[in-house]
Amino acid sequence: MKSSILRAGVVALACALGLSACGGGSGDLYLSGAVSNVTKDGLVLTNNGGNDTAVVSPYTSFQFSNRVSTDDQFNIEVKSIPSNTSECHAINGKARANYYTIAQIRVTCTIKTHALTVSVKNLTGNGLVVVNGADRHDVPAGTATVQMAPVYEDGAYGVTVLTQPTGQTCAVSGGSSGNGSGIMGATETTTVTVTCS
Structure with a gap:
């Protein structure tokens, strides 16, 4: 009798020291993963509706502070997104945990x-060519506006003249820097101007 009581006490102590082995507390697996297309703060993830985890610079990965045990159900969801994104979603974010x-x-x-x-x-x-990085546009005589490729919000742009037109010299002005470059805001940019003389 004494022996079985002692054995039960040892088992209880072992459970208290290693909660994960007895079905509670911290497990042995870290919930982590890769992150793409995030350039600023604001992305917050949850697992099973809790353990909020903010994705921080350099915005390439995440790891929840609470570990899970093998075969635990996890369900990673997006709680909030950065202001310069339209949506974020978890891929393979719901399953039973294993390596x-x-x-x-x-x-x-x-x-x-x-x-x-x-x-x-x-x-x-004729012959004017304007570029923004790899985005190139041939601009014929008489053109009033050029629609460049869209730019990511909070991304840099820099419009320059690659080739001058025949008989004229054109210069770029405007943008947030004043010389045709800047950072894209939360709305379209229409302040860049190419003036020819």
Whole structure:
């Protein structure tokens, strides 16, 4: 009798020292994953409606502070998103935990884009080419505006003249820097101007 009481006491002590082995407390698996298309603070994730976890710079991964045990159900959801994104969602965010399923988790967001419209003044010659990075546009004589490719919100842009038109010299002004470059805000940019003379 004494022996069985002692044995029960040892088991209870072992459970108290290692809660995860007895079905409670911290488990042995970290819930973590990759993050894509996040460039600023604001992304917050939850697991089973709790353990809020903010994704911080450099915004490439996340890890929940609470661990889970093998075969525990996890359900990772997006609680809030950065202001420059239109949506974020978890991929493979719901399953029973094991070393395979937790390795498949990732979160991806869609960054908002806005129009970059360039005004063109006094263009009478042909051959003008304007660029914003790899976005290139041939601009014929008489053109009033050029619609560049949309730019990510909070992303940089820099409109420059790649080729001058025949018989004219054109210069770029405007944008938040004054020379045709800047950071895209929360609405379209229409302040960049190419003026030819």
